[in-house]
Amino acid sequence: MVCGFRITGSRRDFKYGNDLKNMANIGIFYGSTTGNTEKVANLIQQAFGEDNAGIYNVDITEPEDIQKYPWIIFGVSTWGVSDLQDDFEDFLEVLEKVDFSGKKVALFGLGDQSTYTDSFVDAMGILYEWLKKRGVKIVGFVSRKGYSFTGSMALVKGNLVGLAIDEEFESDLTGERVKFWVEELKKEFV
Numbered sequence: 001m002v003c004g005f006r007i008t009g010s011r012r013d014f015k016y017g018n019d020l021k022n023m024a025n026i027g028i029f030y031g032s033t034t035g036n037t038e039k040v041a042n043l044i045q046q047a048f049g050e051d052n053a054g055i056y057n058v059d060i061t062e063p064e065d066i067q068k069y070p071w072i073i074f075g076v077s078t079w080g081v082s083d084l085q086d087d088f089e090d091f092l093e094v095l096e097k098v099d100f101s102g103k104k105v106a107l108f109g110l111g112d113q114s115t116y117t118d119s120f121v122d123a124m125g126i127l128y129e130w131l132k133k134r135g136v137k138i139v140g141f142v143s144r145k146g147y148s149f150t151g152s153m154a155l156v157k158g159n160l161v162g163l164a165i166d167e168e169f170e171s172d173l174t175g176e177r178v179k180f181w182v183e184e185l186k187k188e189f190v
């Protein structure tokens, strides 16, 4: 299913905080350098309801933290040109240890479609390919309508492989984008 278009307690996880996170069915895992992806992860959690979704900084996430969830959301920003955010890059080693069978995964990516218009949210596309190669079921595709970029590795058959957010130049749209996407995901996470 592809959705078109049309949150915060900006809270850093503490070293042992992840263990205390709830028993919900949805796990949100993000890597963030300046806090934008973290902010959006919190908005997504709020949109699902805090009791329904646990939230984790990938910097301190273990394979067991992921394994327990049937529905998983990964959030990654793009750095360099077309690079995964640093913590997320390291996190791929953790992901290698997770058995994704029977799980549904959705992706969101932070980027800047004006300054990096040829590589907008490329990291989300790289992560998609990485997961796809391992047979992971990915849901939550989004129409590219309403965005203005010229190129992205996150485009597959004309759609974005997850929710793209531009906090640099379109932060006013973030709340609405998140809400709409989460409503679509609620239909997928069943």
Ligand SMILES: Cc1cc2nc3c(=O)[nH]c(=O)nc-3n(C[C@H](O)[C@H](O)[C@H](O)COP(=O)(O)O)c2cc1C
Residues within 6 Å of the ligand: 031, 032, 033, 034, 035, 036, 037, 038, 077, 078, 079, 080, 081, 082, 083, 085, 110, 111, 112, 113, 116, 119, 120, 121, 122, 167, 168
């Ligand atoms: C040096 C640098 C390189 C970046 N490269 C890209 C890029 O290739 N593609 C993109 O969409 N955004 C790029 N961005 C924008 C960031 O992804 C964006 O600021 C994002 O919101 C950062 O999220 P974070 O603070 O959660 O890491 C870059 C930003 C900087 C400062």
